[in-house]
Each structure stands twice: as structure tokens, then as C-alpha cells.
Amino acid sequence: MRITVTVDGTRYTDDVEPRMLLVHYLRERLGKVGTVIGCDTSNCGACTVHLDGHSVKSCSVLAVQADGCEVTTVEGLAREGRLHPVQQAFHDNHALQCGFCTPGMIMQAIDLLADNPDPDEEAVRAGLEGNLCRCTGYQNIVRAVRDAANRMRPGAGPEAEQVTEGAPARSGVVGGGA
Amino acid sequence: MTATLEPEVGKARLRKEDARLITGRTRWTDNVSLPGMLHLAVLRSPLAHARITKIDTSKAKELAGVEAVYTATDLDPDGSIALPCAWPIVPDMKHPRRPVLAADTVHFAGEGVAVVVARDPYVAHDALEAIEVDYEELPVVLDMEAALAEGAPLVHEDLGTNRNALWVFDSGEAGTGGDVNEAIAEAEQSEDGIVLKRRFRQQRLIPSFMEPRSVVVDPTAPQLTVWSATQVPHILKTMAALTLGFPEHKLRVIAPDVGGGFGGKIQLAPEEFMAILVARKLDRPVKWTESRSECMLTAHHGRDQIQDITLSARKDGTVTGLKVDLLADMGAYLGPVTPGVPILGAFMFNAIYKFPAYRFACTNVFTNKTLTDAYRGAGRPEATFAIERIMDELAAELGMDPLELREKNWIKHEEFPFTTVAGLTYDSGNYEAATTKAKELFDYEGLRAEQARRRESGDPVQLGIGISTYTEMCGIAPSRVLAALDYGAGGWEHATIRMLPTGKVEVVTGTSPHGQGHETAWSQIVADQLGVAFEDVEVLHGDTQSSHKGLDTYGSRSLAIGGIALVKAAEKVVAKARKVAAHMMECSEDDLEFANGTFTVRGTEKSTSIQDVALAVFAAHDLPEGVEPSLDSDATFDPENFSFPHGTHLCAAEVDTETGRVTLRSYVCVDDVGKVVNPLIVEGQVHGGLAQGIAQALFEEAVHDESGTLTTGTLADYLVPSAADLPTFTTDRTETPATSNQLGVKGVGEAGTIASTPAVVNAIVDALRPMGVNDIEMPCSPMRVWSAIRGRSAPSEVGGVEAGGGLGSIDASSGGAQ
Numbered sequence: 001m002r003i004t005v006t007v008d009g010t011r012y013t014d015d016v017e018p019r020m021l022l023v024h025y026l027r028e029r030l031g032k033v034g035t036v037i038g039c040d041t042s043n044c045g046a047c048t049v050h051l052d053g054h055s056v057k058s059c060s061v062l063a064v065q066a067d068g069c070e071v072t073t074v075e076g077l078a079r080e081g082r083l084h085p086v087q088q089a090f091h092d093n094h095a096l097q098c099g100f101c102t103p104g105m106i107m108q109a110i111d112l113l114a115d116n117p118d119p120d121e122e123a124v125r126a127g128l129e130g131n132l133c134r135c136t137g138y139q140n141i142v143r144a145v146r147d148a149a150n151r152m153r154p155g156a157g158p159e160a161e162q163v164t165e166g167a168p169a170r171s172g173v174v175g176g177g178a
Numbered sequence: 179m180t181a182t183l184e185p186e187v188g189k190a191r192l193r194k195e196d197a198r199l200i201t202g203r204t205r206w207t208d209n210v211s212l213p214g215m216l217h218l219a220v221l222r223s224p225l226a227h228a229r230i231t232k233i234d235t236s237k238a239k240e241l242a243g244v245e246a247v248y249t250a251t252d253l254d255p256d257g258s259i260a261l262p263c264a265w266p267i268v269p270d271m272k273h274p275r276r277p278v279l280a281a282d283t284v285h286f287a288g289e290g291v292a293v294v295v296a297r298d299p300y301v302a303h304d305a306l307e308a309i310e311v312d313y314e315e316l317p318v319v320l321d322m323e324a325a326l327a328e329g330a331p332l333v334h335e336d337l338g339t340n341r342n343a344l345w346v347f348d349s350g351e352a353g354t355g356g357d358v359n360e361a362i363a364e365a366e367q368s369e370d371g372i373v374l375k376r377r378f379r380q381q382r383l384i385p386s387f388m389e390p391r392s393v394v395v396d397p398t399a400p401q402l403t404v405w406s407a408t409q410v411p412h413i414l415k416t417m418a419a420l421t422l423g424f425p426e427h428k429l430r431v432i433a434p435d436v437g438g439g440f441g442g443k444i445q446l447a448p449e450e451f452m453a454i455l456v457a458r459k460l461d462r463p464v465k466w467t468e469s470r471s472e473c474m475l476t477a478h479h480g481r482d483q484i485q486d487i488t489l490s491a492r493k494d495g496t497v498t499g500l501k502v503d504l505l506a507d508m509g510a511y512l513g514p515v516t517p518g519v520p521i522l523g524a525f526m527f528n529a530i531y532k533f534p535a536y537r538f539a540c541t542n543v544f545t546n547k548t549l550t551d552a553y554r555g556a557g558r559p560e561a562t563f564a565i566e567r568i569m570d571e572l573a574a575e576l577g578m579d580p581l582e583l584r585e586k587n588w589i590k591h592e593e594f595p596f597t598t599v600a601g602l603t604y605d606s607g608n609y610e611a612a613t614t615k616a617k618e619l620f621d622y623e624g625l626r627a628e629q630a631r632r633r634e635s636g637d638p639v640q641l642g643i644g645i646s647t648y649t650e651m652c653g654i655a656p657s658r659v660l661a662a663l664d665y666g667a668g669g670w671e672h673a674t675i676r677m678l679p680t681g682k683v684e685v686v687t688g689t690s691p692h693g694q695g696h697e698t699a700w701s702q703i704v705a706d707q708l709g710v711a712f713e714d715v716e717v718l719h720g721d722t723q724s725s726h727k728g729l730d731t732y733g734s735r736s737l738a739i740g741g742i743a744l745v746k747a748a749e750k751v752v753a754k755a756r757k758v759a760a761h762m763m764e765c766s767e768d769d770l771e772f773a774n775g776t777f778t779v780r781g782t783e784k785s786t787s788i789q790d791v792a793l794a795v796f797a798a799h800d801l802p803e804g805v806e807p808s809l810d811s812d813a814t815f816d817p818e819n820f821s822f823p824h825g826t827h828l829c830a831a832e833v834d835t836e837t838g839r840v841t842l843r844s845y846v847c848v849d850d851v852g853k854v855v856n857p858l859i860v861e862g863q864v865h866g867g868l869a870q871g872i873a874q875a876l877f878e879e880a881v882h883d884e885s886g887t888l889t890t891g892t893l894a895d896y897l898v899p900s901a902a903d904l905p906t907f908t909t910d911r912t913e914t915p916a917t918s919n920q921l922g923v924k925g926v927g928e929a930g931t932i933a934s935t936p937a938v939v940n941a942i943v944d945a946l947r948p949m950g951v952n953d954i955e956m957p958c959s960p961m962r963v964w965s966a967i968r969g970r971s972a973p974s975e976v977g978g979v980e981a982g983g984g985l986g987s988i989d990a991s992s993g994g995a996q
Contacts, residue, residue, distance in 0.1 A: 017300070024300075033209035034202015036437075038388050039470035043893035046388060074202040087200040091192055094858045097866060098693030099199030100388040100437030106200065125901040132893065134388050134438050135693050137865035137930075138901040 003067035007032060008076025016063045022056075023047045025063035026073060034075040034103055038132070045131030048104035048111075049073045055111035057104075057130070074103035077110075086110050086148040095144035097135030105131050109145045118149055183774065186702035186712055187921070190858040193698040194717075195691075198435075205434040207392035207407045208467045215394070216245055218453060218466040219302035221292040221309050222476070223284035226320075226546040226886025227333070228313035230282055235292060238308035243301035246460060247309065249292045250281035253455045257281055261511075262417045262446055264666035265518035267542075271343040274334040274544070276511040278448045278455065284313070285333055285510035286546050287887050288475035290448055295456055295464065318886040322484060322505040322543040333510055333544040342508050342542035343517055347524050347600065349536040355599035356535035358490075361499030365490035371498075372575060374489045376568050380560045381956050382482040382507065382880040384474050384890070385553045386898050387692075389437020391477060392467040393450050395457035401430040401723070402458070406450055409439040410730040411690055413514070413667075415722050417446050418454060433720035436692035440870070441552030442477055443692065444732050446514050474891045479880050480553020482507035483520060485564045487527075495576055495583045500533045500599075502564070504540040509549035515556075516549055517542050521663065522557030522651075522733075525600040529565045530609055530649045530824060531587040536599040546886045552732060554870055555928045558650045559935060566646045566936035567943075567953075574947060580940075581613065581622070584647050595917070602651065604822045605917040608850065609647060612912045616826040616848040619908055625830050625844075633948055641843070642831045642945025646937035649824035652925030653918075654733030656817050670816035671735070672727040673743035675704065675751050677809040679796035681789025683708060683715045686812075688728015689740035690720050694927065695859045696736060702855055703741055703921070707748030708788055709775020727814070734823075734925030737855065742919045743815035750811035755791045758809075761802040762786055762794060821916045821924035825849035827933040831941035835949070838964030840876060840942055842905040847933065849909070852916040852924035860926050864909050867930020873899050874931075875938035877957050897957075 004013045007030055014029055026032040026049070037059060038046030047058040050072040058071075077084035086109050089095070096102045105128065112119065112127035119127060124145045125138070133141060198204055235247040250257070254277065261276040279290045292309050296302035317331035324330055325340040333340055349355030365371030394405040402424070408414055411433040419426035436443065449466050457464045468476070483506045490499040506520040524538045555562075569587075573580035589596045591608040598604065617623075622643070629641045657668035672688035685704050689696055701715040718724045729735075752772055759777035760767040763784050770777045778785040791809070794800070798807035827847040833840050847864065854860050877897035881890045890896040915922025935956070942958050943951060946967060954966045 019300070027209075032202075033206070034204060036204075036206060036389070037208075038390065039893050041470065041892040041894045044388065044470070074200070078201055083200065090200050091196040094193065094862050096196060096199055097695070097862055098388065098436065098438040099195065099204065100206070102199050103202050121906065125904075129900045129902040132388065132898050132900060134386055134440070134870070134898065135866045136862060137867075137869035137907065138904055139865045139906055140862060142901060142906075 001064050003064055005066045006070045008073055018062065018064055020063045021059055022061040022063050022066050023058035026058060026071070032073050032075060035073045036100060036103060038100065043132065044101070045108060046101050046104040048107040048131065050107060050111065055108050074106055077106070084110070085151045086113070086145070089144040089148035089151065093140050093144035093147055095136060095140040101131060101133040105133060105141060109148065112145065113149055113152065117152065119146065121146070186705040187853070187855050189702065189856065191698055191702055191712065191856055193695050193859070194701065195695060195697050206389060206437060207394055207405045207434055210394045210405050210465070212394070212396055212463040215463040215465055216295050216297060216460065217299040217302045218456060218464055219294045219296070219299065219306050220290040220449065221294070221306045221311070222472070223280065223287060223289045223291055223313070225284060225313050225315060226287040226318045227316040228284050229316060230280065230284065230291060230311060231314050232310070232312040233292060234310040237310070238294060238305040241301065241305050241308060243297045244294060244305045245297065246295040247292060247305065248295070248456065250277060250279040253278055253452065259421060259451065261448060261451060262421055263512035263514060263516060265515045266664055267345050267517045267521055268343045268664070271517060272337045272339060272341065273512060274337060278452050286548050288548060293452055293456065295460065318546045320545050320547065320882060320886055322507055322545065325543050325545055326541070333546055340544045342544055345521055345540045347538045349599045352601055354601040355533065358499040358501045358535040358537040361535040362488060362490045362501065365498055370493050372491050372493055374568060374572055374575060376487050376571055376953065378485040378487065378564050378567055379955050380481040380483040380485065380563065382550070383480045383553055383874060383878050384880050384896055385440045385442030385477065385480055386896065387438030387440055387442050390468045390470055390473045391443065391445070391447065391449070392465070393453040394463065394465045395453045396463040397457040397461055398463065399430070401428055402454070403430045403432065404450070404454060405432045405434055407436050407443060408433050408445065409436065409443040409690055409692055409732055411720055411722055412688060412728040412730050414446060414450065418451065421451065422454060431722045433690050439692045440554040441480065441556055441732060444514055444552055445478060447477070470893060471891055474896060475888055476548060478513050478549050478551035479509065480550055481560060482550050483560050485560065487564050487568050489568050489572060491572055493576060495578050495586045497531055497533055497587050499535040500528060502527050502538045506540055506542050507547065507550055508542050508544050509547045510544060511549045513549050513551035516551045518663070518665065519550065519552055519557045520560065523561035525602050525651060526558045526561035527565050528599050529562065530589055530647055532589060533599045547882055548888070554867070554931045556733065558928065559871065559932045562646065562648045562650070562932045563936045566648065567939060570645065570940045570943065571952060574952070580645050584645070585613070588647065603819060604649065605819060606914050607649065607822060607824050608912060608914045609824060609826070612824065612848045612850050613647060613826040615910060615912060616828050616846050619848070619910060620828040620844065620846040622828065638836050639832050639834050640945040642833060642941040642943065644829040644831065644937040644939065644941025644944060646827040646933045646940065648827070648933040649822050650929060650932050651820040652734035652823055652928070653738030653817055653821045654735045656819060667729070668816065669729065669735070669739065670814050671729055671740040671743045672812065672814045673740065673747045674812040675747045675810065677751060677792040679793055681710070681714070681792050683710055684718055685715055685744065686718045686725045687740055687744065688725055688730065689736040690728065690730040691736070692731065694731065694736060695856065699737065699855045699859060700741070700744060703744050704748055707745055708751060709773065710788065734927040737923050738821045738919060738925045739815055739817055741855070741921060741923060742817070743813050745920050746813035746815055747811045750813060751809050754809045754811065755788050757802055757805055758791050758795055759786050762791070817918065819918040821852065821918055823849060823851045823924040823926065823929050825929065825933060827937040829937040829941040831938065831945055833942055833945040833963060835967055838960035838962070838967065840958055840963060842872070842938065844908065845905055846908045847930070848912060849926070849929050850912045850914050851926040851929060853913065853922035854911065855923065861909055863926045864930045865907060867928060868907055868934045869899060869904055871931040871934030872904065872938055874935045875956055875958060877903065879957050
């Protein structure tokens with residue numbers, strides 16, 4: 001099947017097998033290897049990306065379902081050499097060790113902050129429940145997400161993506177790349 | 179001028195590693211893609227023990243896109259390849275051959291029987307369906323005690339027994355203490371004596387590193403190149419050469435970014451060897467990347483012991499003897515250190531206490547399950563759990579406060595160095611200081627008072643306080659100790675420092691980080707030693723071409739051994755530079771002072787920086803007689819002793835007596851890991867360690883059904899905790915430097931895991947003790963806790979064995995060899 005997908009700001013048109021998972025399309029066809037695969041039962045969340053502005057586990061989406069959609073991966077977050085506030089907060093709060101869960105964790109955290117710009121600890125923990133980390137015990141991840149929330153105030157919705165002052169993110173695309 | 183004024187060591191530097199990891203510019207093995215690369219998929223046995231009567235691969239071979247399908251006969255025609263076990267713990271150890279693929283018999287569910295090679299991973303997996311295998315089922319051996327019984331079916335017929343080895347340490351025989359049987363007999367006979375016996379079970383765990391394993395082999399490179407998601411690239415290189423008879427100098431192993439390991443990636447896995455064999459056979463690059471389900475089924479598991487503990491004491495609480503009888507489940511095969519894992523615990527059961535007599539006996543047992551091997555702590559969490567649990571039981575028997583009982587028996591800070599009944603010399607420690615701090619942070623007295631109130635009022639939610647005052651041995655290991663334990667290699671570590679012409683520094687380390695932050699911490703150490711900027715140091719690791727020598731990362735060894743190798747190499751760089759600096763400034767070497775990267779002629783203003791010296795050495799126009807034009811230096815450090823982190827962990831657990839649900843209300847730990855290079859990294863290691871230890875206490879268990887099928891084979895069934903399942907931890911430190919190394923460091927990778935499991939279980943038992951509960955098997959699921967409250971023993975009487983419910987792995991009444 002022929003699909004057209006915009007990934008991190010670039011349009012791609014490809015023929016894919018109907019059964020191909022979005023995560024395999026991203027990794028194997030587009031070379032977007034920043035998004036990783038941690039399990040085969042959609043429990044770990046390592047493959048989380050944004051599909052038209054909402055977080056999805058890309059191992060649970062077929063590439064053909066993304067036809068006509070915009071996908072944002074962890075590779076599309078930084079703009080003009082500047083990290084997204086959530087990326088920066090993960091670094092500043094030592095919220096990663098091996099870093100394998102990090103792409104998914106960051107994408108999920110951005111989605112969480114779009115829904116709730118000022119989550120308390122419990123809300124962060126609940127919001128990240130679908131993303132597993134084996135290294136950090138989550139404490140610094142929780143700290144990082146709340147720190148990012150502070151940095152992005154008022155930062156609700158797509159504006160949470162705003163990294164350059166005065167330049168609103170494209171409507172409907174959370175974390176859309178330039 | 180790039181001199182560092184305040185020391186780098188001790189600074190909470192943000193990590194250098196993060197930049198690529200938070201932006202997705204990572205180099206995981208599965209990201210490697212090579213021209214003409216083929217993909218492997220492994221067909222695995224669904225049965226735990228069976229004879230293969232037929233394998234027909236013809237249909238699979240005909241599928242479009244399939245290049246080849248191989249069985250054991252193809253890859254190892256004469257059945258001579260045996261995957262390595264580096265630790266024959268006793269001379270008469272029974273050691274089955276572990277093949278790359280099973281030839282005629284499968285010994286655990288998940289063992290590989292054939293491998294498909296295809297142009298595309300989807301096609302490779304399709305082809306697995308087209309392979310026909312006929313099996314003739316054999317009786318399965320699952321329960322360790324049943325496996326040892328007379329007439330039990332055998333996991334490996336040719337070994338004639340399911341007993342892998344018996345390993346004994348006896349302080350009376352070793353001359354490190356008294357005879358424990360005498361101590362126990364004396365306590366039994368004396369009015370003033372008490373003898374406690376307890377059986378604890380260490381359930382089987384799955385390391386569950388987040389990055390599934392992956393191997394890429396390129397046979398077209400000048401050196402056959404292996405990328406692997408491994409903790410041990412250097413060991414893999416040497417063992418691949420030895421195992422396959424491949425010339426070692428024609429091999430290059432690369433561990434690129436590796437997504438966690440926790441011991442689980444010291445593997446030397448069949449698939450690593452399989453990929454090399456297939457790549458050479460086809461002369462094409464190949465890749466094998468496992469699914470999570472494959473990982474949980476076939477990557478080694480951890481723990482799985484039955485611990486019979488006998489403790490003797492006087493009624494004032496003074497301990498007089500400790501006797502440990504273990505059964506340790508090897509699974510079906512022996513991995514790199516499988517038989518030695520429980521032996522690493524042999525020196526730790528006595529823990530921080532002054533037992534005058536000690537005996538440890540461990541029987542290793544084969545079963546038809548996935549093999550076990552090192553998992554975070556490897557032997558030491560098991561030991562710490564048993565001793566910390568039974569110390570609480572002793573306190574309860576004697577009606578003493580469990581902290582007071584511990585204090586009565588632990589080594590006092592002024593008694594270090596202290597040689598223990600197990601023969602180790604603890605160089606330093608201050609258990610009093612760590613405990614005092616932990617009690618304050620925890621509000622120990624306040625929580626005890628609340629506990630009393632809740633008990634009195636009959637609150638349905640009871641409060642329990644759990645204690646764990648642990649120590650561990652880190653820095654695996656002095657080579658002479660490993661020799662004494664019949665280990666197949668040494669325990670040194672290597673480092674090289676290259677001074678570049680522009681004054682920048684390349685550090686080559688033999689450690690192989692996979693989340694630990696060595697790039698950051700090693701930069702801090704070298705920056706201090708050479709007086710160069712943190713940013714000017716680049717750490718190279720994990721590629722045997724650049725880092726040619728090393729023994730890799732496990733057993734909290736990297737800092738305490740690899741870090742010291744760095745210091746030694748830096749000292750050599752400075753010594754070489756000193757000669758040149760003296761020549762440049764026309765003075766005697768003795769007149770030079772070196773600080774902050776600058777050589778100064780004592781009593782003058784004359785100085786030159788180490789960077790200037792590096793440039794002068796590069797030019798080599800004017801060097802002193804006999805001095806070669808290089809400051810580059812290396813060092814290989816072999817430690818004299820282990821290091822001994824310790825600490826006090828306190829856990830407050832609320833237990834709902836109506837539902838059995840456990841909620842951790844607060845968790846305080848004060849760890850003493852010696853000098854700290856980077857407090858941010860140390861805290862992170864403690865957090866992650868706590869999470870894994872708490873997970874053992876509350877959530878995780880690898881469960882096999884009565885036929886030997888792993889029923890917790892996905893992350894939906896095997897309960898790795900999420901953010902919502904864990905509390906916020908209060909962590910703090912005391913700092914008693916190790917005296918066994920120059921940096922005073924001890925290691926921190928495993929401490930949190932070792933200490934936390936007994937703290938949590940002790941808290942739960944403490945909450946329920948007035949209800950007559952004195953033990954609950956791990957994981958302490960609501961069902962188990964609820965059953966314990968009602969005086970029933972889970973799992974055998976309640977609910978049976980099921981996946982994901984935290985119920986018993988194997989119980990003799992329903993599973994195992996019968």
C-alpha cells in the first residue's frame with residue numbers, strides 16, 4: 001500500500017506491506033532509529049511517538065494507519081539547535097541512565113504536559129504508567145517532568161512545544177519538527 | 179588556561195552521555211545496518227524437555243527472501259562447540275555442554291532448534307512457521323528438592339545427576355572462626371541460648387534490561403566485527419576466539435550504546451556465537467535482534483534459591499553462630515558465572531555482624547528452566563535478604579528492638595579493619611553513623627509510636643517498619659581471590675590516557691558502561707589528575723579496536739578498579755611530562771610542583787602547562803636525552819581487596835489487612851559508598867537499585883507452569899514496576915573512604931538492590947507480626963499477604979500457580995519432577 005506520512009517535518013511517500021508496524025517503518029525505512037522497540041506487547045512505551053499531536057505506541061500502530069498523518073519522534077523535538085524544554089529537563093535532572101526508554105518517556109511526558117500543564121507528583125506518575133524504565137526508579141524522571149512543567153508555564157496544549165518565544169507551534173501538531 | 183581550581187571529583191556534573199540519548203542520536207546495536215545484511219530469526223522449543231525426532235526445514239527454505247535455514251547439524255556438525263562457563267567452582271563440577279542450537283534434545287522451553295536467515299526480519303519470522311519439528315516429550319525437572327531426590331528424572335542424562343556441585347565454606351575448617359555445629363549445640367543445650375531456623379525463598383527474577391539483546395556480525399571487515407548489546411565486549415572477544423577456535427587478532431567486538439544490563443548482558447549468548455557462525459558460512463553481514471518475549475524466555479534469569487538458615491544466639495541478643503544451607507537453581511545450562519553466583523554470597527551472609535562461627539554449604543541444581551546467572555547484586559542480595567530477615571526474626575523472638583539487636587552485633591567503627599568469620603577483611607565502615615542519620619531522616623521513634631497506636635486501635639491498615647543494615651563486597655575482584663575461587667580469569671582493569679598535541683585528552687577504559695555514566699565520571703577523575711578541563715576529556719570504551727584490553731562492567735567494579743587504573747595511568751602521564759617540563763624550564767625535576775595542570779618551578783614564577791608539554795612532546799624538537807616523544811601511558815590495576823559499601827535502609831509499609839495490599843509510605847536509605855565522584859550519578863544508581871530490590875519484594879517473579887512453560891514471558895505478566903508503583907525515596911549518604919584504593923571509592927551499582935528487598939519484607943512482616951505472621955514469601959502480592967494474615971500459606975493452598983499474580987513459581991505439590 002502507498003502511504004504518505006510527514007515525519008519530523010519531512011514528507012515521505014512509500015509502498016509498505018499492510019502489516020508493517022509504524023515503528024518498523026520509522027526505523028527500517030526512514031532510518032529514524034532514535035525511536036526504539038522495547039517489547040512486543042505494548043507495555044514498555046519505549047517506541048512512543050506523536051501521531052497528529054497525541055502520543056501513541058508506534059509498535060501498536062500500523063504504518064498504513066499513519067497515512068496522511070504527521071508523526072513526531074524524539075529526533076524532531078530540538079529546533080535550531082535548542083533542546084525541547086522536556087529534553088533539557090531530562091538532562092538537568094539526571095532523568096536517564098542507559099537512555100533506552102528515554103525517547104518514549106520524553107514523548108509521553110510532552111503529551112502528559114499538553115493535557116495537564118501543572119501535574120503534581122501523583123499525576124506525573126500516573127501519566128507515565130505506560131512507560132517502563134529499569135534504571136532510574138522514576139524519581140528523577142518525575143522531577144524532570146515537573147521541572148519541565150515549570151519551565152513551560154503557562155504552556156498548555158500545543159504551546160507546550162514552544163521553544164522559541166513568539167513562534168507558536170503548528171496547530172494540531174504536538175512537537176512537530178521544523 | 180584550563181586548570182581546574184576546585185576538584186571535579188565530588189561535583190554533580192550533568193552527564194556527557196545525555197546529549198545523544200535525549201535527542202535520539204543513539205548507536206544501539208539494532209540501529210546498525212550494513213550493505214547486504216541478512217536477518218536471523220531463531221525457532222525455539224515450546225517444550226521444556228524433549229527429544230527432537232525430526233526437523234524439516236525444506237518448506238521454510240523455499241520461501242521467497244529466505245537465504246538459508248540452519249540446524250545444529252549445519253552450524254556445528256560434530257557437536258563440539260560448547261558455550262563457555264568461566265567458573266568451575268569445584269573440580270568435580272558437573273558441566274553439560276551448552277550448544278549453539280539444540281541437536282537432539284531440548285532442555286528448557288525457549289532453547290533454539292533452528293535459525294532462519296532472510297533478507298527481511300518479517301520474512302525470517304514468517305519462515306519460522308514453516309519449519310516442522312517433531313518432539314518426543316521427556317519428564318521435566320522443575321523443583322530443586324524433587325530434582326535431588328533418588329530416582330528423579332535427569333535434566334542431562336549423560337551427567338547422571340541433577341546436582342551441579344556442592345560448595346562449602348566452614349569457618350572452623352578455614353581457621354577464620356569456630357565450629358558452627360558446636361555453637362548451635364551449645365545454644366540448644368544452654369538456658370541462655372536460642373536457636374532459630376528459617377527457610378527463605380529467593381524467587382526467580384528476570385533482569386528486564388530495557389534494550390532487548392541484539393547482535394550484528396560483519397565478516398567482510400578486515401577483522402570480523404561483532405556489534406553486540408553486551409556488558410562484556412572484551413570477554414566476548416576472547417571467549418569467542420577460544421570457543422570457536424577463531425584467531426583472536428582477527429576479531430573485533432563493539433558494544434555501542436547498550437541499554438542496560440544489570441548482569442543480564444554478561445551473557446555470551448548462543449545467538450552471539452550463532453550470528454558469527456552464520457555470517458562466516460554465508461560471508462554476509464547478519465543481524466539478530468530479539469523480541470521482548472524471546473528475551474524473557476531465553477536471556478538468563480537471576481536469584482532462585484531456597485535458603486535454610488540456622489542462627490544461634492544468647493538471650494541477650496549476642497549472635498554465636500550462623501549456618502547456611504542453600505539450594506541454587508542453575509536452570510538447564512551454565513552461563514559465564516552461573517555456578518559461582520551463589521558462591522559470591524558465601525562471604526556476605528555474616529554481613530556486618532560479628533559471628534564467631536559460620537558455615538555455608540550450597541548445592542547447585544539443574545532444572546529444565548532457563549539458565550540463571552548474574553542479576554544485579556549476584557549472590558549478595560540473596561545473602562543480605564536472609565541475614566537481615568533472620569535478624570528481625572531473632573529480635574522478635576527475644577523481644578528486642580531490631581535496630582538495637584543489630585547494633586549489639588555489628589562491627590563498631592573503631593574495630594576496622596576487621597577480618598570477618600568468612601575470611602574477608604573489611605577495610606572501613608561506620609554503621610553507627612549511617613544508622614543514626616537514617617533514623618533521624620525516617621523519624622524512627624515517631625513511626626514506632628504511630629505503629630503502637632494503630633495496633634492498639636485495631637486500625638485495618640497496619641504500619642510496619644523494616645530495617646536492613648547491609649554491607650556488600652564490590653570491586654570484583656582481586657585476581658588472587660578469583661584464583662582461590664577457581665574462577666577462569668583475573669579481576670584487573672585497564673586504562674590508557676592519550677595526551678593529544680592540542681592538549682586535549684583521550685581516555686581509553688576497559689570498563690564497558692551501559693547506563694552508568696562512565697564518560698562523565700571518568701572525565702571528572704582524569705580532569706583532576708591531569709589538571710585539564712572536564713570538557714577536554716573524551717572517554718573511549720566498548721570497542722576492542724580502540725579499547726584493546728579490559729574486563730568490562732559488572733559487580734560494581736568499574737570505579738573501584740577501572741577508576742583506579744585511570745589514576746595510575748594519569749600518574750604515569752604526569753611523571754613523563756615532569757621530565758620534559760624540567761628540561762623545558764631548565765631545572766631539576768625535584769624542583770617542580772604539579773598542581774592544576776601546571777608545573778611550577780618551586781620558589782619562582784616560572785611555569786608551564788601540561789598542554790604546553792604535550793605540544794612540545796608532539797613536536798619532539800627538543801626532548802631530554804633518552805625520552806621518547808610520547809606522554810601516552812597505560813596502567814592495569816589489580817586490586818588488593820574488595821571494597822565494602824554499607825548503609826542503613828528503613829522502610830515504612832502500610833498493610834491493608836482487609837485486602838493484603840502493601841503501600842510503601844516512606845523509604846529512607848543512608849548509604850556509605852565511600853568517596854563520591856559524582857553525587858548525581860550516585861543518587862541515580864541508588865534510586866534504580868532500590869526500585870529493583872523493592873520490585874523483588876513486591877512484584878516480580880518468573881513463574882513456570884507444571885510443564886516448564888514460562889507463564890510470565892511478557893512485560894504484561896512479569897511485573898516490572900512503573901512510576902505509579904513506586905514511592906519517592908529519601909536518600910542520603912555518609913562518607914567513610916575506602917582505605918583499599920587511592921580515591922577512597924567503593925562502588926554503588928548494586929547497593930540499593932541488595933539492601934532494599936529485606937527492608938520491605940521486614941516492614942510487611944513487622945506490620946503483621948501481632949497477627950501471628952512471621953514470614954511471607956516474595957513477591958508479597960496482595961494475595962500472599964492476605965493469605966498470611968488468615969493463617970494460610972500461599973501459594974499451595976490458595977489460588978494455585980498463575981502468571982502475573984505474584985504467586986509461587988514452583989511448588990513441590992503441583993509441579994516439578996514427580
